[in-house]
Amino acid sequence: MCSLSSINCIKGLGSQLSTGEEFSLTDNRLLCKQHYLELIHGQCKAKTKRVRTTFAEEQLSVLQAHFQIDSNPDGADLEKIANITGLSKRVTQVWFQNSRARQKKYQGSKKSRASGGGNDRSGSATNNSGRSSTTTMESIPGSPGCDDGMMFPTSVTTSADDIDKPMDSMMFSE
Amino acid sequence: MCSLSSINCIKGLGSQLSTGEEFSLTDNRLLCKQHYLELIHGQCKAKTKRVRTTFAEEQLSVLQAHFQIDSNPDGADLEKIANITGLSKRVTQVWFQNSRARQKKYQGSKKSRASGGGNDRSGSATNNSGRSSTTTMESIPGSPGCDDGMMFPTSVTTSADDIDKPMDSMMFSE
DNA sequence: GGCTAATCAGTAGTAACAAC
DNA sequence: GTTGTTACTACTGATTAGCC
Structure with missing residues (x-):
């Protein structure tokens, strides 16, 4: 329907x-x-299906590299990264969101995956007496939790289409 | 290097x-x-970014409990609540502001996202009452024991990591 | 200063797709 | 069926504009 x-x-x-x-x-x-x-x-570009972006290896490299530096880039950075990778800003944003979630999910449970239902929501927190960060003005939240050296799955699935984007031209011109 | x-x-x-x-x-x-x-x-720019506070359950309990009593506390009360919860006054204030807005928004329409269909708008229900407290509230000094129903979503997201901030002794003196 | 209303933006959850 | 990943949504904290 x-x-x-x-x-x-x-x-x-x-x-x-x-x-x-x-x-x-x-x-x-x-x-x-x-x-x-x-x-x-006339103009309402409707999408019949959800398009699932397949990132190229270079794009993934750039994204991951940025993620190491800053897992929560602001709008300007997001746009810059989008520009570098040739992705849209929205897609870039979603990737960072998902990556943050991924990091949270995998932090602490990196067992060699059995098929079990690993529900490590790390609930607990019954009583840690608050103390949320009260940084109001300008500060960096600091990467939450243990930031391991990026050993999430993050596989590249052999992108069918080749993207030719200026991946290296506008990077650092000093 | x-x-x-x-x-x-x-x-x-x-x-x-x-x-x-x-x-x-x-x-x-x-x-x-x-x-x-x-x-x-460009240079050493301290990045101004929004830091999204994640409230602990106890904090939320205290806030909600007080909200039931007084949804618009004045400065002194705000500060007191901030003290109790360990949050900053500003964060507490914003929470009350948002909560008032939430109450307005949700009064009369309970929108559950479980399986499409129910667009229930026939509301009223600005009531509270009921709901034998499931909120676990422990070891908050001076918090009122009456925490009672909240008809808004207000989920707690159990921050996984305990943030130790040395703010145990730098409460706002008054 | 405070408030409201609107807006921006981040998180958790989940569905949609893809590969194993 | 399971696992992984992208995309989306709902909720909500934080910010801004306007007003008192």
């Missing part, structure tokens, strides 16, 4: 399907609401 | 590039963290 949130479409934000919503475009003239809206608005 | 003397430029970055660990960002440049950040930011 095709009842999706047309608001996103109108807003031009992500124009993304809600969870579980599918397009059954059986033949080639079966329009869902979004397609209909597309016709109306 | 990256022997730069401006380590104080980066305050408290925990991610170690210890033992002279460099990393290559591009084809032939090896940079350490300090050099890298300087190149990126």
Whole structure:
């Protein structure tokens, strides 16, 4: 069924399907609401599917290198990294978000993976009497927890398409 | 090797590039963290970034408990609550501001994201009551024992790492 | 100074895809 | 089925603008 949130479409934000919503475009003239809206608005670039970016090795290298330095870059840095890698800023942001989550998840449980349900949410915290950082003005949060030397999976899946981006030209011109 | 003397430029970055660990960002440049950040930011710029506080359960309990009593405490009360929780006054203030806004927003519409469908808008329900306290509250000195229902989400995210800040004795004197 | 309303941005959870 | 990773969403802390 095709009842999706047309608001996103109108807003031009992500124009993304809600969870579980599918397009059954059986033949080639079966329009869902979004397609209909597309016709109306003309420009509403709807995506039928979620596009899963496949990072190239060089992109991953750059991202990981930056992640070591700063796992939580601000907007400007994000844009710069996006520029370097040729990725969009949004994709770069998502990668950093996921990487932070990954780091959290893997920190402390790097056992040789059995298939067990490793639910190491590190709950505890029943009583550590607060003391959250009260840095209000300007400071760097500091990498949370043990920042190991990056041994997360992070595999590259042999990108099918080759990207030719100026990966090295605008780097450091001193 | 990256022997730069401006380590104080980066305050408290925990991610170690210890033992002279460099990393290559591009084809032939090896940079350490300090050099890298300087190149990126032009110079020793203390990065202004939002630090998102993660409240501990006890802190949240205290805040919520007080919110029930008085959702708009004045400066003195704010400071007192800040003392109790170990948070800064500013953070406490912001929490109350956001909580008031949350209450307004959520009053009457409980939006659960479990499986689509329920767009429940027929609200009222600015009530509290009920909810035999599940919030574990321990060892907060002077905290009121009555912590009672909160109809907003307000989840606690159990910060995994204990941040030791030496703020046990530098409370705000009054 | 304080407040509200709007906005920005980060985290946790989860679904969607891909490979094993 | 499981594991890994990208993308998305909901919630919420922090900031800003405007007002009193």
